[in-house]
Amino acid sequence: MLLAAAVLPAGVELVGPAPFGAFGPPADRALPPQGAAGRRAAAQHGEAPAPTVDIRRTGDPANRITLVLLGDGYTADQQELFHQQADQAWRALLEIEPFRTYQDFFNIRRVDVVSPSAGIAEADTRGRRPGTPLGMHFWCEGTARLLCADEAATARYAGAGSGPQYLIALANSTEYGGAGGTGVTTLAGGSPEAGRIIQHEIGHTVGDLGDEYDSAPDDTDYPNLSGQNADMMLREHTKWWRWLGAQSPDGGGLVGAYRSANGIYRPTEDSVMRTLGGAYNLPSREAIVEQLYRRVTPVDGTEPVAGPVVGRPRLVVRPLRLTGGRSLQVEWKVDGKPVQPQSPDHTWYDPAALPLAPGQKVTVSATVRDTTDWVRDEAFREQRMTRTVSWVLTG
Template sequence: MLRSVVMTLALSLAPGPAAVAHEWREVFSPDGTITQLYLPKQVDTAPSGLAALAADVTPLQQTGPSSQRFDLVFVGDGYTASQQSLFVSHATAKWNEVSAVEPFKKYKAYFNVWLVHVISASSGVDNDPTRGISRSTAMDMGFWCGGTERLLCVSQSKALGFAANAPAVDQVMALANSTKYGGAGYTSGGLATASGGNAQSGQVAIHEFGHSIGRLADEYFTAGRTYTGGEPTWINASKLTSAQMTAARTKWYAYIGRPTPDGGVIGTFQGANQYANGIYRPSDNSLMRSLGKPFNLVGLDAMDAAIAAKIVITAAPPDAPSWTDGSRDPAYAGGLRDR
C-alpha cells in the first residue's frame, strides 16, 4: 500500500512535457497580402555565435569603405559548386529589384553589396516543390516552415555565420535556389529570406528591410482585434487621430494632408500592427501593408534617415526624389535619426 502511494505521488510530481515556445511569423501570399501566424518557434541547431563559417566572398558592388557605406550581404543555400554563377545571377536580380525601390534607389551608390559563395552538397532546398523532399544544404533552408507552405526558413546562426565572411554586415538576404514563391523575416540579426529564382519574392525582403532598417511597424491588420495598449513606439503606428496628432505636434502630424507615393494623402487610417481597431497607420496601402506597393511618405522618411545615418555622402545622390526637398518637419526628422 505504501509503495503504491509513493509511486502515485512520484508520478504526480514528475515534470510534464515542456511547453512548446511559439512566435509570430509573417506569411506572404503571391497576391501581395501579408498575414501573421503564431507558430512553434524555429529550432536552430547550429552552434551559437557569429564566427564566420568558411566561404569565399566577391563584391557585386563596392562603392567605398564600409565605415562610410551600407553593407548588404547575400548568402545562398542549395547552390552547388557548379551553380555559383546561378547564385550570382539570382543575387544580381534581387539587388536590381531592391535598388529600384526608394529610398534604396536614391542611395544605390552608397551601398556595398557582397556575395558569399556558400557551397551546398545538394541543389535546391527542403520541401520544394512539394512537402517531404529533403536536401543536404549548408544552411538548412526549406519551405513549409511551421506547417506553412510559403514560409521559407533558414538556420539563422548558419546564415549569419556565413555572412560574417563579408568585410562588414548591415543586412543579410539569404537566397534559396528555388523558383517557388516564398520568404521570411527574422526579428533579430537583420536577416530576411527569399527565393532566388522567383521574380516576386524580392518584395518580401524589401518589406522586411522596412522592419530591420527603418524600424517600421506592419500596417496590415486582422479583423476583430482591437488595440488597448499605450501609445506605440513605432514611427508609423499611433492611437492618435489626425486632429490629436496635430494638437500635440507629435508622430507624423507634419505630413498630414501631403501626397504619398502609395496613393492618396497622409492621414490616420484605422488598422495597423495586426490590430483592426484602436490604432492608426499613415496611409491606406503602403509596402508595410501589401507587397508591390511603395513605402508611404512617413516610411520613406524613416528609411531615408536610417540609411543616411550609416553612410557618408561624398556627393549629392543623383535624381534625389521630392521628399528630400527639406520640407519635412525638422523635429520629426531629428527624432527619427535619434532612434
C-alpha cells in the same frame, strides 16, 4: 520573436558579374560583420569556406552599409543560377525609393555558399534541422510561407568587417515566401515575386517597419503603425504627425490615419508594406532614410585632414553621393561668415586669396547637410544628417 501575417501580392564600381512579411527587433541593433574572420569561424564549425565577391562598391565599407547576399540550396552546378537571382534581388531593391536615391550608401557583396543538394526544406520540418548550410526552411514557427534561416550559420559565412551590414539570404526555391526584420532578411530566389518580396521585407529590416495589412499583429511600436487617430497624433506630436495631410507617393492618397480591421492605424490606404509592388508611404520613407543615417555619416572625408593646416592648400570635402538629381548641400564659412566656394559643386574652397597677416589664424569650415524633403524631423536632420568639418589656417 518573429511575427507573420498574410499580404496580397499586387560613380559606382561594378565588380563582377504574396504573401507575407515578418518583422522583429529594431533595425539599429548590432549587425553581424563580414570577411576572413567569418570564413575562419565557419571552418571551425566544420563548414567549408565560401568565395566572397564584391559586386558593387561605392566607397569605404567603414562608411557604407554592406548588403551581403548569400544562397542556400544551390549546388556547385547551380552557382550561376544563384548569381542571376542575387543580381535580380539587389537591382529590384535599388529600383524603389528611397533606396534608388540613396543607392550609393550601399556596397554589395556576394557569398557563394555551395550546398550538397539542391533546394531547401519546403515542408514542415519542425524538430528536424534542414540539411543545407544556412538551414533555410519554410514553415518557420508553423507558418507555411515564413522563410527562416539559421542566423548564426549565415553570420559565420558572411564574416566580419569594418562597417555595418545587412544579410540577405536567398533560398533555391520557386515557392512564395520571405521574412524580414531580424538578423537575416530572406526570400525565395526563384519566386516570380522575388523582387517585390525583397522590397517589402527590407522595409522591416532597414526601416523597422510593421506590416500595414488588416491581419497584421496589433503592435504599434513601429514607425508606420499607431494606436492613435490623426487628431490625437497632431495634438500630442506623435508618430507621423508632421506628415498628416501630405500627398503620399504610394497611391494611397493623403497621409492620415487609416484604421485597419485589427484596430491599428496606418499612414495611407495602401503601400508596399500592405500590398507588394507598391511604394513606401512618406512616414515609412522617412523612417528608412533616418535608419540609413544612423549607420553612415554624410561626409566621406576631407583633404587635408581637418584641423590645423600648414600653408594654404585647397580644402576639399567629400559628401556622399545621391542619385537622380539630388545632392547633399555644402556650405562654406570663414570665421563663421558664409563665403562662396570656387568649385561649381561646392566640394572645395581655395583659401589662397585670404588676407592673413603673419601669425593670424583663421578657421575655414564646411557643413554638409542632407536637405531632402523626405525627412521632416529637423532635430534628427541636425543631429545625424549634418556634419561640419573645420581647418585652422595660420598666416
